Amino acid sequence: MNILHDLEATIQSRKGADPSSSWTAKLLSKGPEKCAEKFGEEAIEAIIEAVKGDRAKLASEGADVLYHFLVMLAAREVSLDEVLNELARRQGLSGVAEKAARPKP
Numbered sequence: 001m002n003i004l005h006d007l008e009a010t011i012q013s014r015k016g017a018d019p020s021s022s023w024t025a026k027l028l029s030k031g032p033e034k035c036a037e038k039f040g041e042e043a044i045e046a047i048i049e050a051v052k053g054d055r056a057k058l059a060s061e062g063a064d065v066l067y068h069f070l071v072m073l074a075a076r077e078v079s080l081d082e083v084l085n086e087l088a089r090r091q092g093l094s095g096v097a098e099k100a101a102r103p104k105p
């Protein structure tokens with residue numbers, strides 16, 4: 001269990017909870033489209049900080065992006081592991097491509 005899996009579990013626990021009890025419950029209660037919109041807003045805020053070059057603010061906005069990404073996934077019943085498995089699959093593919101490109105001894 002890492003911090004992203006812990007956060008995913010917390011977000012799952014907010015599903016169906018009273019919207020007045022937590023920010024996550026309130027956002028999820030507005031539906032997947034709103035969650036996606038919020039993710040987009042947070043991504044744009046991170047882009048702005050990346051362009052400005054403010055490292056501390058980019059790290060902070062990056063945390064917002066990851067949190068809202070997990071909320072968006074949860075709203076559409078996609079697990080973090082599905083995303084991580086896809087990344088792992090691509091690593092495997094690039095590993096195959098690297099091996100194929102490597103000159104034979």
Ligand SMILES: N=c1c2ncn([C@@H]3O[C@H](COP(=O)(O)OP(=O)(O)OP(=O)(O)O)[C@@H](O)[C@H]3O)c2ncn1[C@@H]1O[C@H](COP(=O)(O)O)[C@@H](O)[C@H]1O
Nearest residue numbers: 007010011014021022023024025026038041063064067068
């Ligand atoms: N990581 C976060 C996190 N990052 C950002 N946010 C919230 O996301 C919101 C985004 O900020 P904005 O200024 O864009 O939002 P806003 O202006 O209040 O909202 P809008 O009306 O404009 O949509 C803020 O209200 C933050 O509190 C988060 N809320 C919760 N978490 C995590 O989720 C857990 C559960 O939180 P609750 O559901 O609130 O208990 C917490 O323990 C944290 O670990």
